[in-house]
Amino acid sequence: MALSQKWKDSVEPGVTDAAWDNYDSGIQTEIAACNLRLKDTPGYKTVDWKVVKAMLWVESGASSPAWNTAPIQIGVPGDPGLGVLQRGDNGSDLIMTTDLANRVKNTQKVTTDPNLNIQAGIAYLFTQMSKSDIVSVVDDPAVLSYTVVAGDSLDKISKKLGTTVDNLKSQNPGAGAMIRPNAVLKYQKATMKRQIVGWRDFNVMTTIADRYNGGGDPDYAAKLVYVLDLFKKLKRPATATP
Amino acid sequence: MKRILLLLLSLTAAGQAVSRDRLYSALLENKVLDPDRKVVHLSHTCDLQINGRRYLVVDLQEVVPAARSPRGVNRIVVLDSTFKPLKDIEYGTHRPLFCVDNRLYVYGDLAIDNLAPVGNVLTFSDQGHVVKLSHVEANEYPVPVTRLRKSPPQ
Secondary structure (H helix, E strand, C coil): CCCCHHHHHHHCHHHHCHHHHCCHHHHHHHHHHHHHHHCCCCCCCCCCHHHHHHHHHHHCCCCCHHHHCCCCCCCCCCCCHHHHHHHCHHHHHHHCCHHHHHHCCCHHHHCCCHHHHHHHHHHHHHHHHEEEEEEEEEEEEEEEEEECCCCCCHHHHHHHHCCCHHHHHHHCCCHHHHCCCCCEEEEEEEEEEEEEEEECCCCCHHHHHHHHHCCCCCCHHHHHHHHHHHHHHCCCCHHHCC | CHHHHHHHHHHHHCCCCCCHHHHHHHHHHCCCCCCCCEEEEEEEEEEEEECCEEEEEEEEEEEECCCCCCEEEEEEEEECCCCCEEEEEEECCCEEEEEECCEEEEEEEEEECCEEEEEEEEEEEHHHCEEEEECCCHHHCCCCCHHHCCCCCC
């Protein structure tokens, strides 16, 4: 879809006006922290902070009044994203630090403090780009044993011992056949918990448009691509060029 | 009086198509619609049959006015025969397509509450409260070609 000249003209000032870089250091710090914190999750690839800078330009930009309050627009009236973070839904509790989880509870602050707005927006973006599932998580690596009694099933045993059916199966290959009185099963203390099991690709702008913008702006992905290309033309002192 | 009203509502739901006025009122009354958003699409997609009962599948798209780019909030809302909302499933660029019995077919694989697995077939049970996802290849949608059918998909 072709972007309108009117919209292109509205982001062109960013090429020469350094105010459009105001949040660069904050974005870089937050993305670096996310990259460090999430690097060991399955399928994680280092995220380029410029994707978030592009989102800020698309969401508001320095010529918009929102630039000084809610540059990434999370938490504006009717927006569902902040509620997701406040409730810890969709796996957002696995993305946010405890400190951020506490600070996003203040809606007024999220929509008036631009730095907090950006942090919340990044947390929502990462939540939406993550893939999660309810899986068996070992709480204590110590391997214990249990002797089966009449009437047991894997489900009953897991509840009795504070473990999971998946843990019983992984500790006892062929566990189904071992459910007979006096058989000895190995297990670990475990619980079923939501965990990050993969990631969507942050380099695919249509995915970011789908997951962060929710399909509200049909041009969102094209705008991100346009702005990312515009970054190559920025006229800044060498030290300030992103 | 309340029972008569419920009966009337049920009879309305038993019709082939439900008007957008009726859907809009029901969603508004049940606070499914957010007063700060704009409803840009609202339609009755199809009817599910779950344990012999009829449930309406509604496609709802709202946008959140914002500084420069509106955010989309798209949802599949399942209503019972009295128009009470039972299930609310968010989607992005997907789209609800048609129903077959207790299954709703969707364009594209979606995740519910951002949890695995993803799928384009939503199978409902427990009076519409429980939904399981599975996947079918788009080339294998269980609907006949148009020349072999006499009525639209349900």
